[in-house]
Amino acid sequence: MLFHVKMIVKLPVDMDPAKAATLKADEKELAQGLMREGKWRHLWRIAGQYANYSVFDVASVQELHDTLMQLPLFPYMEIEVNPLCRHPSSIREDDT
Numbered sequence: 001m002l003f004h005v006k007m008i009v010k011l012p013v014d015m016d017p018a019k020a021a022t023l024k025a026d027e028k029e030l031a032q033g034l035m036r037e038g039k040w041r042h043l044w045r046i047a048g049q050y051a052n053y054s055v056f057d058v059a060s061v062q063e064l065h066d067t068l069m070q071l072p073l074f075p076y077m078e079i080e081v082n083p084l085c086r087h088p089s090s091i092r093e094d095d096t
């Protein structure tokens, strides 16, 4: 199942820089692992924002929820989720 996810990161301005750096490093490690598993299919920076557009490919809504909840930056993100399905005009064969 494919989901378009927008993540807006809002770290507290007074957060300890060392804590912020650790959170970002942990998030990067987890994100890259999910990408290698094929679950985090796309990750794009939204230009000019500390935010991203992502596409997740997971087995269920529950798996998406659990995956997002486990992100180290989850407590500091505003997240918007939209489910995706094939477009009848799409010519791409890999739109699974």
Ligand SMILES: O=C(O)C[C@H]1C=CC(=O)O1
Binding pocket: 007, 009, 024, 027, 028, 029, 031, 043, 050, 051, 052, 073
């Ligand atoms: O930077 C972000 O958009 C937030 C988050 C998503 C992946 C990652 O490494 O950090």
